[in-house]
Amino acid sequence: MKKDEVLLNLQNAVVLANFEDALSWTGYGLKEGIPPFELITEGLSKGMINVGKKYEDGDYYVTDMILSSGAMNEALTILLPFLKKRKSKYLGKVVLGSVTDDIHDIGKNIVATMLIGVGFDVYDLGVNVSKEEFINKAIEVQADIVGASAFMSSTYLYQLDIKKALDEAGLTPKVKYIIGGGAVYRQWAREIGADGFANDALEAVNLCKSFVSAKGV
Amino acid sequence: MGANIDARINRLVDTIRNYQCNETFTSLKRYELNRQGSEVDRPNVILELTDHAAPMAQMTVEEICRDSKKLVCSQLTAMSDYKSDAPLLNFPDFYNIENEAVGQSVHYPENSLPVLIEPLIKTHKDLDRLRLPNLEQAGRIPQAIEIVRNFNEKLGSVCLGCGLVQGPWSMAAGLRGFKDLLYDTKRDIDFVHEILDYCVEVCVVYANALLSNGLDLVIFTDGWASIGECISPENFYRLVVPYTGRVFSRLPKKSAVWLGIWGIRNAPDWRDIIRGEIAAGTSAVFIGDPDCFSIDLAEAKRILVKHDVQLWVGVDAEVIRFGNIKERVSELINVASGGGVTVYANWVTYDCPPERVRCFVESVKSISSH
Numbered sequence: 317m318k319k320d321e322v323l324l325n326l327q328n329a330v331v332l333a334n335f336e337d338a339l340s341w342t343g344y345g346l347k348e349g350i351p352p353f354e355l356i357t358e359g360l361s362k363g364m365i366n367v368g369k370k371y372e373d374g375d376y377y378v379t380d381m382i383l384s385s386g387a388m389n390e391a392l393t394i395l396l397p398f399l400k401k402r403k404s405k406y407l408g409k410v411v412l413g414s415v416t417d418d419i420h421d422i423g424k425n426i427v428a429t430m431l432i433g434v435g436f437d438v439y440d441l442g443v444n445v446s447k448e449e450f451i452n453k454a455i456e457v458q459a460d461i462v463g464a465s466a467f468m469s470s471t472y473l474y475q476l477d478i479k480k481a482l483d484e485a486g487l488t489p490k491v492k493y494i495i496g497g498g499a500v501y502r503q504w505a506r507e508i509g510a511d512g513f514a515n516d517a518l519e520a521v522n523l524c525k526s527f528v529s530a531k532g533v
Numbered sequence: 534m535g536a537n538i539d540a541r542i543n544r545l546v547d548t549i550r551n552y553q554c555n556e557t558f559t560s561l562k563r564y565e566l567n568r569q570g571s572e573v574d575r576p577n578v579i580l581e582l583t584d585h586a587a588p589m590a591q592m593t594v595e596e597i598c599r600d601s602k603k604l605v606c607s608q609l610t611a612m613s614d615y616k617s618d619a620p621l622l623n624f625p626d627f628y629n630i631e632n633e634a635v636g637q638s639v640h641y642p643e644n645s646l647p648v649l650i651e652p653l654i655k656t657h658k659d660l661d662r663l664r665l666p667n668l669e670q671a672g673r674i675p676q677a678i679e680i681v682r683n684f685n686e687k688l689g690s691v692c693l694g695c696g697l698v699q700g701p702w703s704m705a706a707g708l709r710g711f712k713d714l715l716y717d718t719k720r721d722i723d724f725v726h727e728i729l730d731y732c733v734e735v736c737v738v739y740a741n742a743l744l745s746n747g748l749d750l751v752i753f754t755d756g757w758a759s760i761g762e763c764i765s766p767e768n769f770y771r772l773v774v775p776y777t778g779r780v781f782s783r784l785p786k787k788s789a790v791w792l793g794i795w796g797i798r799n800a801p802d803w804r805d806i807i808r809g810e811i812a813a814g815t816s817a818v819f820i821g822d823p824d825c826f827s828i829d830l831a832e833a834k835r836i837l838v839k840h841d842v843q844l845w846v847g848v849d850a851e852v853i854r855f856g857n858i859k860e861r862v863s864e865l866i867n868v869a870s871g872g873g874v875t876v877y878a879n880w881v882t883y884d885c886p887p888e889r890v891r892c893f894v895e896s897v898k899s900i901s902s903h
Binding site: 333380 | 583584585594640642644645646648649650711712715716719720760761762763764765768799850851854855880882883884
């Protein structure tokens, strides 16, 4: 089978959220000698871009994006170890996490998957992440962007703590700070002085891209 | 502390009884008239205060989520200040009571709502092991029942008593983990049906226990069944409506309200979602903000009236916190006027200034009575 066909099948597996096909076409591609980075950028990522377009056109729901990113994640479990060796290719470094006391991660995980898909080096700290953990990781990896997600009405206040900690650590304005999550509003982002707010995963990806292109990373 | 909190609750009960009895109708009477299709002075206003109420009663969020008396005290403190019409008689977050009762672990942060830690159902065998909760000792269910019983004794004759529980789909999302439940719709659909079968039984047992202890309305909150964000319309009709309908069919007539299904504006035809809810047997359909401003609300009301189903409408938390409250309420009341309507603020944020909440309640009362 030609390389283009394999990549197209991989794209379709993501678009249709076919978990089984995403895994098997990734395995097949590797076996056929297609470079892992190409499987991601030309296969999985293009599939996710198509999913994003369908979402923007109103043909897909968020729930479809979750399913597609699930199929992509299955494939990434095989490919991520290869990816880590290609750091020079990354668009930029993003540290992500759900704030203290918040264990909701669906939206944050979609953002992480999509950022990886478009070529960011993503350090996902998981859930219930303290401001110290955000700051330490941002310093350690020399992050370009820090993103904090909050789903609950009582946890989004921690996003302000992270902003203050970034300021105190001298990381702003070099490190951009973006926030999102079910409990968060654009107005809140302005109030705390965050550099950006994302209402959904696509907006988060576009925001991150705009930051790194402005910086020329 | 025990006697002290009892005294506080009794004082609050007196305050609430007084202001409700001084209105044209008490909230219970207004609700009953609404149910009979009679005209009322204004809609009932219900606030979902949850963690917002804790600091008002000088308590932590953890305290009100673990201790039934503190929960009641906090809810009545907020209610008596804001002069709203009905408290929500259950522990927040409403998405983990049943799950905890059947064995799922819950984390209680000091100043945030409790959250489920990890899925209870990871394999088919995990599901096989689950049993129905023992109402006398399962998690916080005995306390939840106690809350309802006490409320009924103290305020049940004047004040509408509402308790929030989960719909089977949302309960399943908690037990299995939302993402995995969703993935299972692609990977193992039979497993999804088996989990939902189990959740139906838990929902029925729990809701009936609350109703038999004096609750007027069981509100089935189902945020995980929000259209587009959490479930496609196809899966809503296939996996949510039938199972929720099975629950409603085993409760007293008109005792259940289905709430928290957001995003009906995202469906190809929002009318189909409403018809699905009606078919399931809900006594009211909740259309929250921004849905209620994105569809033809007057038409929605006509559909509901035809089926003898009430309309519950909401105003978004962001509007209550930051927006032009009077303008928004006015816009809502203009369409959703007349009988059969309840205004339900599904979320008052933790840090929302009290004067804005007061403004919201007063706006509903004054604008609707003009």
